[in-house]
Amino acid sequence: MRSWSIPVGRLFGVDVRIHLTFFILPMFIFWTDYALRQNNATGPRDLAIVGILLACVGAHEFGHMLAARRIGLIPKAVILLPLTGVALYDESRAEKPQPTALLWGREIRLALIGPLVSLALACLAVAVVTASGRGIELWKWPFLQATNLPKSLVWANLWLAILNLIPAYPLDGGRILRALFSRTLDASAATRRAVSISNAIAMVLMIAGLFSDSWLTMVGVIVFSAAQLEERALVFQSVLENVRLEEVMLTDFATLSPADTLEDALEKAVHSLQDDFPVVRGVDMVGVISKQRILDALRAEGNGYVQAVMNKIFEVSLRQDSLGSAFRKLTARNSSIIPVVEDQRLIGIVTLQNLMHSMALLAETRKLRREESDS
Ligand SMILES: [Zn+2]
Numbered sequence: 001m002r003s004w005s006i007p008v009g010r011l012f013g014v015d016v017r018i019h020l021t022f023f024i025l026p027m028f029i030f031w032t033d034y035a036l037r038q039n040n041a042t043g044p045r046d047l048a049i050v051g052i053l054l055a056c057v058g059a060h061e062f063g064h065m066l067a068a069r070r071i072g073l074i075p076k077a078v079i080l081l082p083l084t085g086v087a088l089y090d091e092s093r094a095e096k097p098q099p100t101a102l103l104w105g106r107e108i109r110l111a112l113i114g115p116l117v118s119l120a121l122a123c124l125a126v127a128v129v130t131a132s133g134r135g136i137e138l139w140k141w142p143f144l145q146a147t148n149l150p151k152s153l154v155w156a157n158l159w160l161a162i163l164n165l166i167p168a169y170p171l172d173g174g175r176i177l178r179a180l181f182s183r184t185l186d187a188s189a190a191t192r193r194a195v196s197i198s199n200a201i202a203m204v205l206m207i208a209g210l211f212s213d214s215w216l217t218m219v220g221v222i223v224f225s226a227a228q229l230e231e232r233a234l235v236f237q238s239v240l241e242n243v244r245l246e247e248v249m250l251t252d253f254a255t256l257s258p259a260d261t262l263e264d265a266l267e268k269a270v271h272s273l274q275d276d277f278p279v280v281r282g283v284d285m286v287g288v289i290s291k292q293r294i295l296d297a298l299r300a301e302g303n304g305y306v307q308a309v310m311n312k313i314f315e316v317s318l319r320q321d322s323l324g325s326a327f328r329k330l331t332a333r334n335s336s337i338i339p340v341v342e343d344q345r346l347i348g349i350v351t352l353q354n355l356m357h358s359m360a361l362l363a364e365t366r367k368l369r370r371e372e373s374d375s
Helices: 019-034 043-070 105-131 149-163 172-181 187-211 214-242 263-269 291-301 322-332 352-374
Strands: 005-011 014-019 077-079 087-088 277-280 284-290 337-342 345-351
Touching: 014 019, 014 043, 014 345, 019 043, 019 087, 019 214, 043 077, 043 105, 043 149, 087 214, 105 149, 172 187, 172 277, 187 214, 187 284, 214 352, 263 277, 263 291, 277 337, 284 291, 284 337, 322 337, 322 352, 345 352
Parallel strands: 014 077
Antiparallel strands: 005 014, 077 087, 277 284, 337 345
16 A cells, blocks of 8 residues: 555644655756756755645645545545645544445535645745745746745646646546546446546656656656556455455354363464454353463463453454454454354454455455456
């Protein structure tokens, strides 16, 4: 999920990460600046331009996220790219699962917030520049210029507002396009169509940049990277909400009895791959216990009975429950096992360990299946 980005801090409870494309930007600006004025070294100011761009993208993204939060979508992290951001939502913190049918009107409003924020900031910067009376020629090329940071602030915001309206998903224009597709298609088909249009646009930009302004190539690369990130996050999300527990639960598992001694329990645990065990009396589920808990209890108090140290408060799930709901239960209780029951009878278990493995596996198989159906 997090490849190619590094964490830089938290803002409004959201982890902020910076994508590696942000680090090729200083080199790129330095190079265009250098070509422009050969004798003037502007190293630190080039970095200042990157800083300005980062702040502008950050403001743009937080515009989106604060609006999303107002309607109950709480992002866990955001990855900032030089043009846009990719928000990652937390499956354990979300109050309700993401709607499968996109509410297209709401999506469009959420998408428009970003360019509006950028536009407002650009106007604000223009006002400040004008009020300062320093005679800055706003309309004179080059627009992003290391030797003129206030002017760069105006244009960075203006470019963000304009470029984000390109219909290349996940830029805001592309999100609007996807929302329009979702009126007739289901969410994942709408996303796929938006992504393929986006990839085509990115390709055209990259090639056009080779023959004209190399910034176009840069924009193409950013759009392409952002689309990849966003698509991966969506596959993950759809696995979480669409896969039922019966598809991933372990049906061949060991159980313990409350009357087992801890030494017996440890002996059984040694011969099993499981780290967590359901404790069963007859056909009734009465508790859960982990290998670690057995060990700790043995060390602290010597031999005793499973009954005394097992965890009697635990959540159960049904076979039709989604992977996402199991995840939320596990993290909410800070436990590592969920018994799956049917008519109050234990039919399987889901552990954190096996959930992680099956998620990665399922995401891969879905991608494979989709690539087959696309070709
Ligand atoms: Zn945006």
